[in-house]
Amino acid sequence: MITLDDVTLTFPDGSSRATAVDHVSLAGRPGVLTGITGPSGSGKSSLLAVAATLIRPDSGRVVIGDVDATSLSRDEATALRRDRIGIVFQQSNLLPALTAREQLQVMAELGGRGASARRRAVRSRVDELLDAVGLADHAGKRPAQLSGGQRQRVAIARALVHEPQVLLVDEPTSALDQERGAEIMDLIASLTHERAAATLLVTHDLVHENLLDELVTVVDGRIVASTADAVASAA
Numbered sequence: 001m002i003t004l005d006d007v008t009l010t011f012p013d014g015s016s017r018a019t020a021v022d023h024v025s026l027a028g029r030p031g032v033l034t035g036i037t038g039p040s041g042s043g044k045s046s047l048l049a050v051a052a053t054l055i056r057p058d059s060g061r062v063v064i065g066d067v068d069a070t071s072l073s074r075d076e077a078t079a080l081r082r083d084r085i086g087i088v089f090q091q092s093n094l095l096p097a098l099t100a101r102e103q104l105q106v107m108a109e110l111g112g113r114g115a116s117a118r119r120r121a122v123r124s125r126v127d128e129l130l131d132a133v134g135l136a137d138h139a140g141k142r143p144a145q146l147s148g149g150q151r152q153r154v155a156i157a158r159a160l161v162h163e164p165q166v167l168l169v170d171e172p173t174s175a176l177d178q179e180r181g182a183e184i185m186d187l188i189a190s191l192t193h194e195r196a197a198a199t200l201l202v203t204h205d206l207v208h209e210n211l212l213d214e215l216v217t218v219v220d221g222r223i224v225a226s227t228a229d230a231v232a233s234a235a
């Protein structure tokens, strides 16, 4: 579960400050894929960066599970991010020298000791994840040997290595053609449901709206529409 509670974020803008996120409250629940949409410059990526604890908001709280991330030190926030949050960016950001399997292993070994039993557990988890994203036969390939869609699948599997409670995804289909984009959206929706992740996904493109469980629309940093509200007020 992730909760943003009355979050405001500003950036320096000449002699004053520009508001990128303006008093936003929203909740991502386990097993629910929540889309965040809105025009260019409306604050979607800023909102995701705050949710990811990469940027601290000017005011408001970001609560991950039962932890108020906005009250943590930088090191504590890094540990929280590693343990509880998976992040997938527009570009897959893979390391060119590593195979698909190694991209996941490096992530899995972050923060852990290298005992051999643990290494075996890591190996089997990594293989299970590559299989879950449809890349079991490509585990030994480096990014240059993979298609754009396959690279994005590696990035998704890598984000899931620590079994995150929260999955944050920024425009995952922007570098892909429509068919590959649809496959990636399908994959994110099914992994969200199967693994009970609370997923927030930023997208311009509402072709895949049918795959979203909830949709929040942001304009000028503010939420102007939310299907979650419609569901709540109908209940």
Ligand SMILES: Nc1ncnc2c1ncn2[C@@H]1O[C@H](COP(=O)(O)OP(=O)(O)OP(=O)(O)O)[C@@H](O)[C@H]1O
Residues within 6 Å of the ligand: 011, 012, 018, 019, 020, 038, 039, 040, 041, 042, 043, 044, 045, 046, 047, 204
């Ligand atoms: N690091 C920064 N410094 C200053 N201003 C920023 C910074 N990052 C974003 N902004 C400003 O905050 C506002 C929101 O930007 P943001 O990138 O979050 O929007 P977006 O909805 O994700 O846009 P897009 O769909 O084009 O990616 C914009 O006015 C932008 O110029």
